[in-house]
Amino acid sequence: MKLLFTCFLFFILSCQSVPDPVSSVLSQAGTASLAGNLVSSAKPEKSAESTRSFSISPSRVIPPASVILGRKQVPVLCYHQIRDWKLTDSKTSRTYIVPPAAFAAQMRMLADSGYHTITPDQLYAYLVSGIRLPEKPILLSFDDTDLDQFTVAYPEMKKYGFKGLFFIMTVSLGRPHYMSRDQVRALSDDGNTIGSHTWDHHNVKKYEGKDWITQLDKPTRQLEQITGKSIRYFAYPFGLWNTNAFPELKKRGFVAAFQLNEKPDPADPLYCIRRIIVPGTWNGPVLQQWIRRDF
Numbered sequence: 001m002k003l004l005f006t007c008f009l010f011f012i013l014s015c016q017s018v019p020d021p022v023s024s025v026l027s028q029a030g031t032a033s034l035a036g037n038l039v040s041s042a043k044p045e046k047s048a049e050s051t052r053s054f055s056i057s058p059s060r061v062i063p064p065a066s067v068i069l070g071r072k073q074v075p076v077l078c079y080h081q082i083r084d085w086k087l088t089d090s091k092t093s094r095t096y097i098v099p100p101a102a103f104a105a106q107m108r109m110l111a112d113s114g115y116h117t118i119t120p121d122q123l124y125a126y127l128v129s130g131i132r133l134p135e136k137p138i139l140l141s142f143d144d145t146d147l148d149q150f151t152v153a154y155p156e157m158k159k160y161g162f163k164g165l166f167f168i169m170t171v172s173l174g175r176p177h178y179m180s181r182d183q184v185r186a187l188s189d190d191g192n193t194i195g196s197h198t199w200d201h202h203n204v205k206k207y208e209g210k211d212w213i214t215q216l217d218k219p220t221r222q223l224e225q226i227t228g229k230s231i232r233y234f235a236y237p238f239g240l241w242n243t244n245a246f247p248e249l250k251k252r253g254f255v256a257a258f259q260l261n262e263k264p265d266p267a268d269p270l271y272c273i274r275r276i277i278v279p280g281t282w283n284g285p286v287l288q289q290w291i292r293r294d295f
């Protein structure tokens with residue numbers, strides 16, 4: 001509850017986007033601009049049989065921030081719990097606990113309105129290299145490992161062929177009301193993307209010394225073992241971030257990170273992509289209005 005409440009404090013909406021397939025894309029990015037920032041943060045390959053969603057050249061050139069910021073924002077939605085409200089849920093909590101019927105209506109609206117869910121790889125390729133996205137692209141993201149994301153949201157999304165980005169807090173894996181390792185693996189195997197949301201949801205702005213190992217290195221390794229894929233995307237707990245985190249994320253191979261609704265960093269927008277939290281009070285048409293208004 002405390003976690004939910006804190007999350008809400010930073011509610012107001014927000015996130016945005018990142019890219020897609022591949023080495024061809026990224027090598028294209030590599031020739032984009034010599035004025036860009038050279039990033040050499042790719043993680044070493046674990047093993048030949050490790051399944052990769054895409055491969056990243058160890059040294060690639062990211063275009064200037066102005067190029068990335070100049071691209072039209074892709075809406076990125078952020079969900080937490082997908083369940084009916086309880087009497088004990090505060091008014092505040094209810095704004096971001098989305099009842100299954102509301103979630104179903106939101107997904108139906110997206111499908112009926114012609115939205116196409118994209119992967120974070122697609123978003124990244126778009127932001128970095130301008131790779132074209134499907135019409136009306138949208139990225140659906142889920143934070144905190146809640147079990148109902150697997151049992152309720154995932155089946156609903158499957159009706160429309162939608163894919164999502166699931167940010168996992170590894171301390172909760174297998175605990176009651178949270179997803180298991182097998183469920184995370186199943187999401188990944190079915191084309192959804194797994195991202196890191198730290199070990200136990202501590203505020204990134206307060207990390208020092210070994211905190212980076214506890215909150216980034218170990219959870220990432222665990223998620224890579226579970227999925228058999230590299231973990232490239234990160235979501236800041238509570239949406240809280242500062243630029244001190246950027247080099248720590250980069251050197252660990254994260255290619256982008258997601259915040260909530262703050263203005264992106266003007267120098268490094270890939271590491272503070274905007275998302276909006278979708279409240280349980282929004283029906284399909286209201287969600288559509290917010291998508292149009294905020295992105």
Ligand SMILES: [Zn+2]
Nearest residue numbers: 143144237238
């Ligand atoms: Zn969270």
